[in-house]
Amino acid sequence: MSTVDRREFLKASALAAATAAAARASGISLPILEPQAAPSSSAQALRWDKAPCRFCGTGCHVMVGTENGRVVAIQGDQKAEVNKGLLCVKGYHVGLALYGRDRLTQPMLRTQGRLVPISWDKALDIVADRIAADPGRFAIYGSGQWTIGEGYAANKFIKAGLGSNLIDANPRLCMASAVTGFISTFGVDEPPGVYDDLDRCDVAILWGNNMAEMHPVLFSRLVDRRARGEKVVIIDLTTRRTRTSELADQVLFFKPQGDLAIANGIAHQLVKNGTCDTAFVAAHCNFRRLGEPGADGAQPDMLGVPMTFEEYAKALEPYTPQRVEELSGVPAESIVMLGDLFGRRDRRINSLWCMGMNQHTRGTAINCLVHGIHLLSGHFGKPGDAATSLTGQPSACGTAREVGTLCHLLPGGLSVTNPGHRAIAEKHWNLEPGRLSGRIGLHAVELFKRFSTPTDQGGDITTVWVQVTNPAHTIPDLNHSIRRKAQLADKFLIVSDVYPTATTELADLVLPSAMWVEKNGMYGNSERRTQHWFKMVEPPGEARDDAWQMIAVSRRLFDRGVPGMRDKDGRWLFHTADSAGKEIPIWEWKRYYSDTVVDERLFDEYRAFSRHKHKDLAPYREYVKARGLRWPVVQNSDGEWKETRWRFTEGSDPYVAKGKGFQFYHSVTKDDRALIWFRPYEPPPEVPDAEYPFWLCTGRVLEHWHSGTMTRRIPQLHRAMPKAYVEMNHLDARALGVRSGEMVTVRSRRGEVDLPVWLGGRGDPRPGEVFVPFFDENPLINRVTLAAYDPYSKQPDYKKCAVAVVPKA
Amino acid sequence: MAISGILITLSHDSERQRLACERLRRDQRLVVGELLGRHVAASAVTASPDDDLALVDELRRADGVDSVEIVFVALDEHSGAES
Numbered sequence A: 001m002s003t004v005d006r007r008e009f010l011k012a013s014a015l016a017a018a019t020a021a022a023a024r025a026s027g028i029s030l031p032i033l034e035p036q037a038a039p040s041s042s043a044q045a046l047r048w049d050k051a052p053c054r055f056c057g058t059g060c061h062v063m064v065g066t067e068n069g070r071v072v073a074i075q076g077d078q079k080a081e082v083n084k085g086l087l088c089v090k091g092y093h094v095g096l097a098l099y100g101r102d103r104l105t106q107p108m109l110r111t112q113g114r115l116v117p118i119s120w121d122k123a124l125d126i127v128a129d130r131i132a133a134d135p136g137r138f139a140i141y142g143s144g145q146w147t148i149g150e151g152y153a154a155n156k157f158i159k160a161g162l163g164s165n166l167i168d169a170n171p172r173l174c175m176a177s178a179v180t181g182f183i184s185t186f187g188v189d190e191p192p193g194v195y196d197d198l199d200r201c202d203v204a205i206l207w208g209n210n211m212a213e214m215h216p217v218l219f220s221r222l223v224d225r226r227a228r229g230e231k232v233v234i235i236d237l238t239t240r241r242t243r244t245s246e247l248a249d250q251v252l253f254f255k256p257q258g259d260l261a262i263a264n265g266i267a268h269q270l271v272k273n274g275t276c277d278t279a280f281v282a283a284h285c286n287f288r289r290l291g292e293p294g295a296d297g298a299q300p301d302m303l304g305v306p307m308t309f310e311e312y313a314k315a316l317e318p319y320t321p322q323r324v325e326e327l328s329g330v331p332a333e334s335i336v337m338l339g340d341l342f343g344r345r346d347r348r349i350n351s352l353w354c355m356g357m358n359q360h361t362r363g364t365a366i367n368c369l370v371h372g373i374h375l376l377s378g379h380f381g382k383p384g385d386a387a388t389s390l391t392g393q394p395s396a397c398g399t400a401r402e403v404g405t406l407c408h409l410l411p412g413g414l415s416v417t418n419p420g421h422r423a424i425a426e427k428h429w430n431l432e433p434g435r436l437s438g439r440i441g442l443h444a445v446e447l448f449k450r451f452s453t454p455t456d457q458g459g460d461i462t463t464v465w466v467q468v469t470n471p472a473h474t475i476p477d478l479n480h481s482i483r484r485k486a487q488l489a490d491k492f493l494i495v496s497d498v499y500p501t502a503t504t505e506l507a508d509l510v511l512p513s514a515m516w517v518e519k520n521g522m523y524g525n526s527e528r529r530t531q532h533w534f535k536m537v538e539p540p541g542e543a544r545d546d547a548w549q550m551i552a553v554s555r556r557l558f559d560r561g562v563p564g565m566r567d568k569d570g571r572w573l574f575h576t577a578d579s580a581g582k583e584i585p586i587w588e589w590k591r592y593y594s595d596t597v598v599d600e601r602l603f604d605e606y607r608a609f610s611r612h613k614h615k616d617l618a619p620y621r622e623y624v625k626a627r628g629l630r631w632p633v634v635q636n637s638d639g640e641w642k643e644t645r646w647r648f649t650e651g652s653d654p655y656v657a658k659g660k661g662f663q664f665y666h667s668v669t670k671d672d673r674a675l676i677w678f679r680p681y682e683p684p685p686e687v688p689d690a691e692y693p694f695w696l697c698t699g700r701v702l703e704h705w706h707s708g709t710m711t712r713r714i715p716q717l718h719r720a721m722p723k724a725y726v727e728m729n730h731l732d733a734r735a736l737g738v739r740s741g742e743m744v745t746v747r748s749r750r751g752e753v754d755l756p757v758w759l760g761g762r763g764d765p766r767p768g769e770v771f772v773p774f775f776d777e778n779p780l781i782n783r784v785t786l787a788a789y790d791p792y793s794k795q796p797d798y799k800k801c802a803v804a805v806v807p808k809a
Numbered sequence B: 001m002a003i004s005g006i007l008i009t010l011s012h013d014s015e016r017q018r019l020a021c022e023r024l025r026r027d028q029r030l031v032v033g034e035l036l037g038r039h040v041a042a043s044a045v046t047a048s049p050d051d052d053l054a055l056v057d058e059l060r061r062a063d064g065v066d067s068v069e070i071v072f073v074a075l076d077e078h079s080g081a082e083s
């Protein structure tokens, strides 16, 4: 096709996509047409295939246009229920994430301080040598951006192959408190509700959640209802004014950590006013509080102790509107308003949160409290009535939580500490009984602490293999964690990634990875939706799939006779055979894609785990056809695979018995009831003082994905938001004598960085608070943040620590 | 050269909507589709990705335009950068 024809074709495609979006926005139903292939010779034909977006946990579907082995166009997928054809600015440019000029294309070994190219054979031998030399000191650190197959391969490699649980993943930094909140409340992880609640609620309450920038397509889904004449009230509970605040009906500012008091204040109002849903509570809930600390001051366990409703009511008595105002800064009358709102049965209420509630030293507590007020008021399990945790990463749910790539989990929500669960996993993996370890491994912060401590001082992790994440940028208090690795010659860091990062800068061995549509993959988004895509283009140079890298090392260990790499019948853990039973050497790269679909083989094996906790997945081939399916997915009598919207709700969830209405079938108390927790307000671990007088909050911005390694290579996104800054209130700036653009040092007890001030910009903090986005690797704001974490989820608090702001001379 | 598909939502006010629509149709950089409700689809052709983003910003600020969303981006003539 000539260049001119091609342009005309792309212009026509652009107009067609926009027309479809306009029709949808105006409620006109046009037939959904597949994006057209270009009318040209087959060698040059533009081909369209579906994939979930590579970036956030919303899980929008995109249509990816490829031509001559390259991604050339992106459009929102009109057939996708999640985004209905819309994407955010990151999604429209996602294809460019593949084409940064400095893609890693060869394995490289650090030699005399420099990274020097080596062969894959040599690189894999080095990894195998390090592991074989001391498997008990080897750990894997992965990601909520791992595909399901990649996470499963890594999990099986270390738990079955090495018999250890030394694996954790970056959802520890973003979702772990949501997990402990769900488990404490419902006995099982992941949200009961779905995105449909956004279309059905009357009121959306955003708990410390800048949804307009972090989940923009979901926020549009909510706000667009107003354009259709529907009434939806948005209440923004926040510590600073954001783009979300601009579209909210009410903005309620709270002091850092004040959310605990607000939630207790709402519960107190419900109890005091007699507006609890007593029938729902009597039929479906128990009350719980934490037990007493151990004699040595140890945290009480997460299961807590029972309490009566009367004891619960008594515990709430101190949370009067006036007291809550003192603790949170939210006016007493607004607490009364929120209590009244939850007390109404004629309103559907959807609470939504993300990092604000999770990156919190009392993250488990605040998650439990928000679930609690929904249960107490009966705003649960009906379309629009839900407490919804939104994930930050595209497969934090699908991979880390469901596949269980965390140090305490096995696939399918099973636990390493439960002997029965280990026996199930040993059966699925065909291992000798007792093979799996019941000892919880190391959570992310502790793992990197041990890795960054000299071996003779208790630093017993000597080799870490990092895939698809950038811990030297994102771990809190970096100066006292992984960045110390540079001084420790006996520690060995292996990094599989697509671009140079703050972590490859410290790596001893760098392995170039394929990304997104350069490989087959599956993700699982925030609403339990498992999504699939096929490889569309070749990775550059010698870049290869992360799962292949893990499998190839496993095979090397198998060939060397490492016993854990074989099952109880002597077969290799990743044994894959053709239909005639002949082994396919998937450890050879040239055979990895040619003779089988390895992703299908891994997924269908993993799927067997999903039934034990009612997280049933359909066979791989069903996901090939669908724009994702929400688990549990069960087969109807007519053979159709049916997804589930509202979990624990009769008529929607296939596991709720007829006549029950609601059934919490994984109940901690084994009586089909959910738990309403009392958890008190507790102060943060570090508060501003005379020396460090400001609160520091960190977070994301619309244009950049996490540590920016992909989005900063997309020129449009980079230019829109080129570097980090410190947002502060104009009153504080005036007192310090600084203006927008002037440089200041942001300093904590742990480290400091220099940043330009931005006043009245994207966000506007309250006096005494500052905000810094974390996408920029220069400077690294995590040199300043605090490594304090929630005692149950072990998730660090990136949202509040004390800093000084000092103008640069 | 940059090519994109744009969804433009116009004002509820019918006169401002009509004037905005006329202005859009006169813009040489745009091919504008039918008015559907108060939404109109357009494809945009500009000299560079930066010009494309500048056009979207300009449209967002235009009288009678409530919002602008990009719904299609052709990527082949854009090049990646180093961080």
Ligand code: SF4
Pocket (backbone or CB within 6 Å): A053, A054, A055, A056, A057, A058, A059, A060, A083, A086, A087, A088, A089, A090, A091, A092, A214, A215, A216, A217, A218
């Ligand atoms: S970044 Fe998130 S909201 Fe934006 S298109 Fe991708 S999945 Fe959707």
